[in-house]
Amino acid sequence: ETGVTQSPTHLIKTRGQQVTLRCSSQSGHNTVSWYQQALGQGPQFIFQYYREEENGRGNFPPRFSGLQFPNYSSELNVNALELDDSALYLCASSSGLAGGPGELFFGEGSRLTVL
Amino acid sequence: KQEVTQIPAALSVPEGENLVLNCSFTDSAIYNLQWFRQDPGKGLTSLLLIQSSQREQTSGRLNASLDKSSGRSTLYIAASQPGDSATYLCAVMNSGYSTLTFGKGTMLLVSP
Numbered sequence: 001e002t003g004v005t006q007s008p009t010h011l012i013k014t015r016g017q018q019v020t021l022r023c024s025s026q027s028g029h030n031t032v033s034w035y036q037q038a039l040g041q042g043p044q045f046i047f048q049y050y051r052e053e054e055n056g057r058g059n060f061p062p063r064f065s066g067l068q069f070p071n072y073s074s075e076l077n078v079n080a081l082e083l084d085d086s087a088l089y090l091c092a093s094s095s096g097l098a099g100g101p102g103e104l105f106f107g108e109g110s111r112l113t114v115l
Numbered sequence: 116k117q118e119v120t121q122i123p124a125a126l127s128v129p130e131g132e133n134l135v136l137n138c139s140f141t142d143s144a145i146y147n148l149q150w151f152r153q154d155p156g157k158g159l160t161s162l163l164l165i166q167s168s169q170r171e172q173t174s175g176r177l178n179a180s181l182d183k184s185s186g187r188s189t190l191y192i193a194a195s196q197p198g199d200s201a202t203y204l205c206a207v208m209n210s211g212y213s214t215l216t217f218g219k220g221t222m223l224l225v226s227p
Binding site for chain 1: 119147149151156157158159160161164204206213214215216217218219220
């Protein structure tokens, strides 16, 4: 059973650019959620996808968008990058919703630095 | 809106001590509570998951308790080791959702 994998692990962008982060969910999991963790803070919920549909969103602006693919992998896209977008972006997968929320399993994260 | 608070923010202990990390949450209508470990610059490793109907869970030297009515959970680490040094995060999942609300974590340093 493979775990949650994220890519890239580290990347540096400049203000105003766009970035795409990728996540492969754990085998058998149909729900993917994304979290942003600023330095010294707990992770903050960005949004969640279940069977290719967004079904929950935290307090993040529309320039944060995502996709989930038929194989349940997912992308997080951020447009018009700002300095405050510098953070660790965490992807989590679970087998929830149909039978109730399940345990979330996290990847190692993608560290984004915006200069 | 659910809020999660963890106390203390940082803790430094000598090896071998037993210790307790505290977590409190404002909305008791939770589905479950998870404790995670995070090493510097790394992702989250799930340590223990307690369903709302449970009172505690144990794994090795770790024991987590849950008092849903009072909005509190504790993580007990027995016989601490330098390898336990990390940040410990508490997160709750509210009923009706499958997303987590996290505390800011407790940074633990266990010295030899």
